[in-house]
Amino acid sequence: MLIENVTKRYGGGKKPAVDQLTLEIPAGQIVMFVGPSGCGKTTTLKMINRLIEPTEGRLIINGEDVTDINGDKLRRKIGYVIQAGGLLPHLTVAANIGLVPKMLGWDKARIAARVDELLDLVSLDVETYRDRYPKELSGGQQQRVGVARALAADPPVLLMDEPFGAVDPITRQRLQDELINIQSELHKTIVCVTHDFDEAVKLGDWIAVFDEGARIVQYDTPEQILANPANEFVENFIGSGAGLKQLNFARVADAELRPGVIGRPDQTPEEVLKLVQLAERRNAVILDERDRPLAWLSREQLSRMDRLPRERDEDLPLVNIRSTLNDALDSMLQASTGSAIVVGHRDQFQGLISVETVMNAIRELRDTAAQREAPVGNNTGQIPRVEGHGRDDAADREPREGAAGSSAAPADADTEREGAQRAAADRSSGADADADAEREDPARTADDAARPASASAEPETTSGTPWAGTRPEQARPESGVENPDRPEGRP
Ligand SMILES: Nc1ncnc2c1ncn2[C@@H]1O[C@H](COP(=O)(O)OP(=O)(O)OP(=O)(O)O)[C@@H](O)[C@H]1O
Numbered sequence: 001m002l003i004e005n006v007t008k009r010y011g012g013g014k015k016p017a018v019d020q021l022t023l024e025i026p027a028g029q030i031v032m033f034v035g036p037s038g039c040g041k042t043t044t045l046k047m048i049n050r051l052i053e054p055t056e057g058r059l060i061i062n063g064e065d066v067t068d069i070n071g072d073k074l075r076r077k078i079g080y081v082i083q084a085g086g087l088l089p090h091l092t093v094a095a096n097i098g099l100v101p102k103m104l105g106w107d108k109a110r111i112a113a114r115v116d117e118l119l120d121l122v123s124l125d126v127e128t129y130r131d132r133y134p135k136e137l138s139g140g141q142q143q144r145v146g147v148a149r150a151l152a153a154d155p156p157v158l159l160m161d162e163p164f165g166a167v168d169p170i171t172r173q174r175l176q177d178e179l180i181n182i183q184s185e186l187h188k189t190i191v192c193v194t195h196d197f198d199e200a201v202k203l204g205d206w207i208a209v210f211d212e213g214a215r216i217v218q219y220d221t222p223e224q225i226l227a228n229p230a231n232e233f234v235e236n237f238i239g240s241g242a243g244l245k246q247l248n249f250a251r252v253a254d255a256e257l258r259p260g261v262i263g264r265p266d267q268t269p270e271e272v273l274k275l276v277q278l279a280e281r282r283n284a285v286i287l288d289e290r291d292r293p294l295a296w297l298s299r300e301q302l303s304r305m306d307r308l309p310r311e312r313d314e315d316l317p318l319v320n321i322r323s324t325l326n327d328a329l330d331s332m333l334q335a336s337t338g339s340a341i342v343v344g345h346r347d348q349f350q351g352l353i354s355v356e357t358v359m360n361a362i363r364e365l366r367d368t369a370a371q372r373e374a375p376v377g378n379n380t381g382q383i384p385r386v387e388g389h390g391r392d393d394a395a396d397r398e399p400r401e402g403a404a405g406s407s408a409a410p411a412d413a414d415t416e417r418e419g420a421q422r423a424a425a426d427r428s429s430g431a432d433a434d435a436d437a438e439r440e441d442p443a444r445t446a447d448d449a450a451r452p453a454s455a456s457a458e459p460e461t462t463s464g465t466p467w468a469g470t471r472p473e474q475a476r477p478e479s480g481v482e483n484p485d486r487p488e489g490r491p
Contacts, residue, residue, distance in 0.1 A: 001024070001027070001060065001061050001062075001157065001191075002022075002024055002060040003023040003024075003047070003057070003059055004058045004059070004060060005056070005057045005382075006020070006021045006044075006047060006054045006057030006058070006059070007019055007054065007055050007056040007057055008044075008047060008054055015213070016055070017040045017043045017214070018044050018047070018054075018213065018214040019213035019214060019379055020056075020379045020381040021040075021044060021214045021216070021379055022376060022378050022379070022380070023219070023375070024375035024376045025189060025191055026206070026375050027062075027156075027189050028187040028188070028189055029190070029205040030190040030191075030203055030204050031190070031191050031192070031208060032193075032194055032200035032203060032204035032208070033045065033192065033193045034193075034200045034207060034208070034210070035208075035209055035210030035211060035214075035217075035237070036211070036212070036237075038212070039213070039215075040213060040214030041210060041214070042161055044210075044214050045159050045193050048159055049071075049074060049075050049078045049080055050071040050074055051075075054067070061077075061156075076100055076103065076153060077153075077156065077157065078157045078158070079149075079153075079155040079157065080150055080158075080159050080160075080161075081143075081146050081147055081149075081150045081158065081163045082146070082160075083162045083163065083165045084142055084143065084166040085142035085143050085144075085145055085146025085147075085149075087134040087142055088134070089133065089135060091133075091134075092131050092132060093115075093119070093124075093130055093131070093132050093133075093134070094112070094115045094130045094131065096149050097148045097152050098112075098114070098152065100152045101152050101153055104153055114152060115148075115152075116130070118151055119145075119148060121151070121182060122144040122147055122182070123178060124141060124145070124148075139167045139168075140171035140174070140175060143171075146163070147175075147179070147182070151182075151188075156189055157188065157191070158189070158190045158191075160190065160191070160193065161193045162193055163192065164176060164199070172199075176202055179203060180203065192204075197237060197238060197239065201226065201245055201248060201249060202249065204221075204222055205221065206219065206374065207221070207222055208377055209230075209233075211233060213379070215379050216378055217230055217231065217234055218230035219374055219377030221374070222249055223365055224374070225238070226238060226242045226243075226246050227242075227246070243362060244326070246325075246362050246365060247324060247325040247326035247329060247358070247362070248324055249324070250324065250325045251321075251322060251324060252327075252328050252353060253322060254361055254364075254365070255325065255328075255357050255358060255360070255361035256357060257342055257350060258351055260283075260285050260341075260349075261275050261276050261279050261281050262286075263275065263284045263285070263297075263308060264286065264287060264308075265286060265288065265294065265309065268307070268308075269297075269303070269306070269308055270302075272302055276299055276302065277299070283297060283298050284296075284297055284302065285349060285352070286308050286309060287349050290348065291348045292343070292347045292349065293316055293318065293347070294311065294312045295312075295313045296317075296341060315335070316341055317334070317335035317337050317340040318331065318340065318341050318342075318343055318347075319331045319340045319341070319342055319343070319353065320342070320344070321342050321343070321344045321350050325358050325361060325362070328342075332353075332355060338354060338355050339354040339355070340352070340353050340354075
């Protein structure tokens with residue numbers, strides 16, 4: 001998706017809310033919008049599904065210029081999730097989720113099957129929740145239904161505006177984890193506005209840091225932004241503890257583990273002590289026949305023992321190889337060992353991790369972060385020249401202007417840019433005059449339900465024509481191909 005040179009001026013005001021923004025959104029990835037209040041995040045998001053009409057500029061989705069196509073039609077291909085789900089109170093959970101499929105003319109059986117599938121996807125029991133009304137749900141459950149509804153017609157693009165803003169921190173964390181799981185299955189193109197930088201780090205493949213007028217201050221991976229904030233503004237935005245934040249996306253598997261000295265219960269403590277001394281180490285890990293850790297013994301403990309333990313010490317500082325470095329550090333601090341034992345599938349011993357290893361991993365992440373390539377993001381009104389397909393061309397491209405500062409873009413973004421150029425040529429032929437409209441636009445009604453009337457859709461977008469009947473048209477998902485540029489190590 002490409003937001004190309006888009007400007008929004010409210011009520012003809014002099015100062016634009018969004019100023020000549022050009023932004024590539026790589027397919028199948030999550031882009032997080034962060035920035036101070038009033039900087040234009042929501043305006044930018046709503047221009048993507050045209051709840052707000054841009055004053056200038058274009059929007060290219062999947063190589064197609066959608067700037068002038070019917071807004072109602074566009075919104076059926078773009079899922080929209082807002083705070084507290086934005087559910088319609090007079091409709092059941094099933095009816096809320098089935099809204100877009102119904103508009104698309106799906107038959108009842110197909111809608112019912114899709115509703116059940118989606119409730120399952122968002123971890124809500126089908127029998128319990130299908131016929132409830134929104135007011136009979138908790139905040140977190142409403143939010144889940146909101147996500148299910150946005151996914152109903154399998155749209156390739158999902159827009160989320162502070163989706164988890166209205167729930168408590170624990171539910172919020174759970175919903176974030178669920179979104180990560182869902183995304184690893186569905187590979188949607190997701191654009192998400194948040195106030196919470198930690199949420200951006202956790203969920204985003206890319207983070208766009210905006211300043212007033214939706215000016216891009218930095219557009220890069222969470223790793224890169226944390227390691228190399230573009231300027232003081234970004235530093236302030238990250239807040240204190242950038243290093244600690246990095247621990248939240250780096251995994252134990254990313255760190256170089258130490259092998260450790262291994263003993264077995266049928267050996268004598270003396271034998272194992274000798275191994276420890278030979279290796280010039282301080283401890284040995286005792287493993288059972290399936291390589292699961294039983295004990296972690298110091299030289300001193302080994303020298304005092306008659307025989308090695310056969311039962312597992314329940315206080316062992318264990319961390320899973322898939323845990324975050326933050327979890328690993330937590331285990332080490334709790335056990336005051338300065339190290340932890342890493343286990344993998346079925347609790348099999350993988351190695352040892354220490355505070356030092358964690359520090360090295362962060363350093364390495366910082367170095368590799370610097371080598372990754374970010375999508376285009378600037379306010380210069382420019383998109384890079386396109387001379388052909390694929391990454392080879394990208395490598396030859398001139399360096400871009402703007403704070404995003406990287407020199408090449410993901411390959412799929414090339415398609416969007418080429419589409420933009422093609423579309424520019426076609427532009428004179430006029431907009432897609434689709435007369436089809438709808439009774440209840442979930443994007444719009446969801447939005448209206450959540451905000452006071454004055455803050456909802458722009459006047460020019462509220463004049464939807466009457467519903468002209470159902471059409472067997474279906475929002476087609478994109479190929480769902482994972483982008484080859486997806487940063488390594490990201491979920
Ligand atoms: N309907 C409107 N009419 C006039 N000005 C508006 C309208 N909606 C937003 N604005 C202004 O446009 C600017 C950008 O607003 P927007 O809601 O996009 O910011 P935001 O970054 O999403 O803010 P927040 O984080 O507080 O939600 C603000 O200065 C806001 O006052």
